[in-house]
Amino acid sequence: MTTTFKDFRNNVKPNWCPGCGDFSVQAAIQRAAANVGLQPDNLAVVSGIGCSGRISGYINSYGFHGIHGRSLPIAQGVKMANRDLTVIASGGDGDGFAIGLGHTIHAIRRNIDITYIVMDNQIYGLTKGQTSPRSDAGFVTKSTPEGSIESSLSIMEMAISAGATFVAQSFSTDLKDLTALIEAGMNHKGFSLINVFSPCVTYNKVNTYDWFKQNLTKLATIDGYDPHNRELAMQTLMKHNSLVTGLIYQNQEQKSYQEVIKGYSESPLSKQELAIDEDEFNKLVAEFM
Numbered sequence: 001m002t003t004t005f006k007d008f009r010n011n012v013k014p015n016w017c018p019g020c021g022d023f024s025v026q027a028a029i030q031r032a033a034a035n036v037g038l039q040p041d042n043l044a045v046v047s048g049i050g051c052s053g054r055i056s057g058y059i060n061s062y063g064f065h066g067i068h069g070r071s072l073p074i075a076q077g078v079k080m081a082n083r084d085l086t087v088i089a090s091g092g093d094g095d096g097f098a099i100g101l102g103h104t105i106h107a108i109r110r111n112i113d114i115t116y117i118v119m120d121n122q123i124y125g126l127t128k129g130q131t132s133p134r135s136d137a138g139f140v141t142k143s144t145p146e147g148s149i150e151s152s153l154s155i156m157e158m159a160i161s162a163g164a165t166f167v168a169q170s171f172s173t174d175l176k177d178l179t180a181l182i183e184a185g186m187n188h189k190g191f192s193l194i195n196v197f198s199p200c201v202t203y204n205k206v207n208t209y210d211w212f213k214q215n216l217t218k219l220a221t222i223d224g225y226d227p228h229n230r231e232l233a234m235q236t237l238m239k240h241n242s243l244v245t246g247l248i249y250q251n252q253e254q255k256s257y258q259e260v261i262k263g264y265s266e267s268p269l270s271k272q273e274l275a276i277d278e279d280e281f282n283k284l285v286a287e288f289m
């Protein structure tokens with residue numbers, strides 16, 4: 001049975017502020033899931049904590065609203081237990097690049113086959129507007145009334161340096177491009193990171209929709225850009241201060257974690273008979289007594 005984005009809708013009304021960028025990210029995930037031919041029970045959306053973290057509750061699929069900064073460990077566990085599921089991890093810039101940064105780096109270098117979508121509003125939205133590692137130096141918030149004295153983390157360069165095999169960036173209003181990138185991420189055999197500029201209209205009055213429209217460059221408009229050239233990807237990011245959208249880098253040669261791990265069964269763990277008989281149980285107990 002073919003699906004449309006409507007099959008991935010549920011009856012929960014998002015409580016994001018009107019105009020929040022996260023609405024479009026939700027719509028893009030729903031469209032991408034239908035476009036790659038998934039059924040709702042083929043998809044698991046795992047999220048962290050933040051306004052963005054609510055997304056797992058707004059999509060008709062398996063959903064897991066985890067804890068702050070831990071969407072990736074949960075998503076990786078889900079994928080390892082059931083390789084048949086398409087797994088999306090999602091959350092905010094605080095979730096993935098502050099408290100969860102260690103998990104992000106290690107999931108990248110592990111190259112496990114999941115798609116990680118970050119709703120990057122360059123602020124902590126849920127907790128009412130403090131700086132995140134993605135806030136620019138000088139950014140004024142309640143927690144930095146004289147302007148942030150820390151610089152913003154260049155997440156795309158960091159991901160490529162850490163060995164990422166799929167790195168993309170998008171803007172939440174570019175629904176068509178964002179949907180296509182999510183589809184490409186789902187089809188990529190390995191870890192895909194998609195950072196989405198998703199404006200917080202309530203607390204970030206600097207990085208607004210207009211600001212992004214004026215400052216972003218689409219990679220598709222750069223003559224000769226080749227997303228398979230790692231060096232060119234780094235140079236382009238540096239030249240444009242990372243304010244580019246599109247597929248930045250992809251390496252299709254490297255095998256995913258699932259392809260190289262020994263003893264990883266073709267049949268998902270979640271579908272195996274895990275019970276043991278009484279003899280085996282007694283043997284095990286005796287071994288540890």
Ligand SMILES: Cc1ncc(C[n+]2csc(CCOP(=O)(O)OP(=O)(O)O)c2C)c(N)n1
Nearest residue numbers: 049050051052068092093094095124125126
């Ligand atoms: C362990 C832990 N530390 C801190 C918090 C408080 N907290 C909740 S959401 C959040 C940051 C939210 O920012 P982000 O991840 O960027 O998501 P957004 O709300 O901007 O979408 C923080 C610090 C928490 N819930 N748990």
Ligand code: SF4
Nearest residue numbers: 017020051125200201
């Ligand atoms: S506070 Fe910001 S990030 Fe949170 S729902 Fe409102 S606009 Fe979106």
Ligand SMILES: [Mg+2]
Nearest residue numbers: 092093121123
């Ligand atoms: Mg945020």
